[in-house]
Amino acid sequence: MFRTLRSIPLLGCLLSSIGCHAQPPAAPPIPKGDYGAIIRYLQNRIPLEMARYNVPGLSIALVNGQELIWARGFGYADKARGVPVSPNTAFRAGAISKLITASAALQLVEQNRLALDTPIQDTLKEFYVRSRFHADQSAADRDVTLRRLLSHQSGLPSEHLRDLRSGFAMSQMPMRVSGVWLSTPPGTQVAYSNLGYSLVGAAIERSAGQDFEVQLQRSLLKPLEMNQSSFVGSNTEVGNRSQGYQDGTASADAQIRDLAASGLWASPKDLSHYVQMLFAQGNYKGKRVLDDASINEMFTQQNVGNVLDFDCKIGLGWFLAPCGDEPVAPGVRTYQHSGAGDDFAAQLTMLPDQQLAVIIMANDSNAEDMVASLATHALRMMLQAQTGEVACADNCQNPAGGKDHRRIPAAIDRKRLAGFYATSWGVLRIKDEDGQLHGELSDTRFELLRDDHDWLRAQKKFLGFWLKDLGELGRVQLDVVTVQGRQVLIAKSHGQRVPVGERIEPTPLTGAWANTVGTYQVLNTHEPDAPLSGISVRLEEGFLVIRGQLHDEPLTDYILLPVDNAHAVLAGNGYGLGDTVSRQVNGLSASGYRFKRTDSPHINLSF
Known part of the structure; x- marks a missing residue:
């Protein structure tokens, strides 16, 4: 909700002028069993x-079954002090933290202290939700279960922005967010939620009867000999941790409130122990850490039947398919999770059937695409070393732009597609103009054409003649399909269909909501690094459009759809969408913030 455009990874990829996952230098032939050739190449x-x-710095670990093939650091953990990265240097793991949190929750399920399919309210008794999807509000509470929290199907908002950079105790979160409005109906689709995992952390503390860090060290980190791993402290408070960088410049170590969602410090070498435990069905060096049943549950698809998820499969914590990312090889099962943000990037990808894994962590905000590409290509080489066959040829690549026949969509097609689409990266406007179909996303304008397979493709010409590289936006195939009565914009990337947005029709505006047009500032916040300083609301072609503001930086546009005189939602489905905005006396409230109007109402409509 109210994110900067470039803070959402896929958007940075789609709008990049050079394209994401640019092809690296060709790897040498890898003889069967020759992992040394892979190491030399890397x-x-x-x-x-x-x-x-x-x-500045990067660390990598390669795993084959119970063997750590290679662990190595490159560059600097701290450039100013000349501290090199070693295999034991810890990095911020970001969202990879959720894998460890999910495993800790499953341990407590084994001990009957938590249950996957009972309401999380049974453990966090002060926590309740509000729902526009349920006639009976108690039914909404019952629908928010541990299983759905772990698989991002709880319906909770993606974030709770107020005090995001605070040091509030994890145990306070259930009360602080109690009464939050659901953004999607629970159990119907995957909607990634850091807030959900923050509640899982609180449930772990409550059921274990001790602090989250103490419990995690006792139950997982110490048994797995993850000696550099912890959910507390900073790179200045604890030694052997990397400095984070933003575009090559050292940055302050961010305060992490939602520790269970993204607060882990770890090294790839440490995480290799966790992977080895999973490959051994819960055993590590002869010690039982997780039961077979827990691991099987973790890797069982949880969103079967969710048609709005298309080809994206999720387990408990883990993504069980690339979800539009470049695959390792056709027909090869791939489980993965990435972590980006706070000036670090990480990727953990494993092939469960071959028992191969790669973990890469880096210490700069620029590193996300590089880390993902390195992980994919390292696994391809490892797969070749294991089987003696090339893992992936041309059938793993997205179709290149400009090589097929493109045609302007027919008039009836253009009319069908034109409209406003709500996406996690803002409002996408598709317009039928002068006999052509154009798209506008952020400040990027492009033409949409049909390709040989009848998919929409984006292209842009420089000075009207030469094709401009739109990166992945120019390579993915797009179309609008009707699902459960919704017009969903989907992208086909590397043969996988993923939802991108939803077409939104304007709704009649009451005078109450029409009068919200104006500018607002955040009230009563003393956060030093607040993610939001204000919002604005404007009217555009019959839609209310709301935009966040962070000091002088405008954030993303969203469509605001009134539900009743007191509540509206950010239109669409996906990360940050479906969240509720409420009218208050002389202002609005959303994501824990209250906003005070800074101008006078200047639209009056009578209904």
Whole structure:
């Protein structure tokens, strides 16, 4: 909700002028069993990639079954002090933290202290939700279960922005967010939620009867000999931790409130122990850490039947498919999770059937694309070393732009597609103009054409003649399909269909909501690094459009759809969408914030 455009990873990829996951130098032939050839290649390639992306430091671990094939650090953990990255340097793991949190929750399920399919309210008794999807509000509470929290199907908002950078105790979160409005009906689709995992952390504390960090150290981190791993402290308070960088410049270590969602410090070497435990069905060096049943549940698809998720599969914590990312190889099961933000990037990808895994962590905000690409290509080489066959040829690549026949959509097609679409990256406007179909997203305008397979493709010409590289936006295939009465914009990337947005029709505005047009500032916040300083609301072609503001930086546009005189929602489905905005006396409230109007109402409509 109210995110900066570039803070959402896929948007940075879609709007990049150079494209994401640019193809690296060709790897040498890898003889069967020759993992040394992979190591030699990566030792040469990684410094080149780090220089290209201006990444100060990186660490990598390669795993084959119960063997750690290689762990190595590159570059600097702290450039100013000349501290090199070692295999034991800890990085912020970001969202990879959720894998450890999910595992800790499953341990408590094994002990009958938590239950997957009972309401989380049974453990967090002060927590309740409000719902526009339920006639009976108590039924809404019953629908928010541990299983749905772990698989991002709880219906909770993606974030609770108020005090996001605070040091509030995890145990306070259930009370602080109690009464939150659901953004989607529970159990119907995957809507990624850091807030949901923050509540899982509180439930772990409550059921274990001790602090989250103490419980995690006792139950998981110490048994797995993850000696550099912890959910507390900063890079200044604890040694052997990397400095974070933003575009090559050192940044302050951010305060993390939602520790269970993104607060883990770890090294790839430490995380390799966790992967080895999973490959051994819960055992690590002869010690039972998780039961077979827990691991099987973790890797069982939880969103079967959710048609709005298309080809994205999720387990408990883990994504069980690339979800539009570049696959390792056709027909090869791939489980993964990435972590980005707070000036670090990480990727953990494993092939469960082959028992191969790659973990890469880096210490710069520029590193996300590089880390993902390195992980994919390292796994392809490992797969070739295991099987003796090339893992992925041309059938793993997205179709290149400009090589097929493109045609302007027919008039009836243009009319069908034209409209406003709510996406996690803002409002996408598709317009039928002068006999052509155009798209506008942020400040990028492009033409939409049909390709040989009848999918929509985006292209843009420089000076009207030469094709401009739109990155992944120019390579993915797009179309609008009707699902459960909704017109959903989908992208086909690397053969996988993922939802991108939803077409929204304007609704009649009451005078109450029409009069919200104006500007607002955040009230009563003393957060030093608040993610939001204000909002504005404007009227555009019959829609209320709301935009966040962070000091002088405008954030993303969203469509605001009134539900009743007191409540409206951010239109659409997906990250940050479906969240509720409420009218207050002389202002609005959303995501824990209250906003006071800074101008006078200047629209009056009578209904």
